[in-house]
Amino acid sequence: MWSAGRGGAAGPALLGLLLAFLVPGGGAAKTGTGLVTCGSVLKLLNTHHRVRLHSHDIKYGSGSGQQSVTGVEASDDANSYWRIRGGSEGGCPRGFPVRCGQAVRLTHVLTGKNLHTHHFPSPLSNNQEVSAFGEDGEGDDLDLWTVRCSGKHWEREAAVRFQHVGTSVFLSVTGEQYGNPIRGQHEVHGMPSANTHNTWKAMEGIFIKPSVEPSAGHDEL
Secondary structure (H helix, E strand, O other): OOEEOOOOOOOHHHHHHHHHHHOOOOOEEOOOOOEOEOOOEEEEEEOOOOEEEEEEEEEOOOOOOOEEEEEEOOOOOHHHOEEEEOEOOEOOOOOOEOEOOOEEEEEEOOOOOEEEEEEEEOOOOOOEEEEEEOEOOEOOHHHOEEEEOOOOEOEOOOOEEEEEOOOOOEEEEEEEEOOOOOOOOEEEEEEOOOOHHHOEEEEEEEEEOOOOOOOOOOOOO
16 A cells, blocks of 8 residues: 655745846856756656656555655656755765766655665565655765766766665666555655666756866776
8 A cells, every 4th residue: 555645735836936046146057068066956857768866755564664656757756856965975066067976866856855776675576675854965874875976977969877775776767657545656766786777867957057176987887
């Protein structure tokens, strides 16, 4: 049995207010190429299954019972926006490019919970459950994900992976779909190895303009 939480009625209106606060005086770009920066709000597309990372105020009926995370095909769903943040000790100043190999938190904009995983089985594939956890952007150490990409910084046009700091799994989709009450949405889970199911690309969003000039360099994806 799935359970729906309270709140979330503000929907797109709340998102619009947040984006207005995030973007003072031309400090962001909505389209084009460039770098993903700390503080940016964006949607993430799984490049193999063509679904966007999504959450909502509906809890898993098994496993942890925390807020569910899924993949959706729609490009215009406000529940698919995530904000890029550093860990609880900082390390991701607003407007600074996200480095390949840097640990970040992905905070769901409309519910304030962080992308999270832990040693619970996922409901459909029996991989590792991925949930949204915390309150007002504050959770625990299991909210940290390392950005795995080629080059020095996370480029908006490039495919990247997210590897969980605490358990080493990769944020993945393998095609399983839920029934009611979230019929057609895809299971998102953690997998132990890097493969075609766990590459993601930055899509729609508000990207805070870089506050420093990035240096050249290369790292492995």
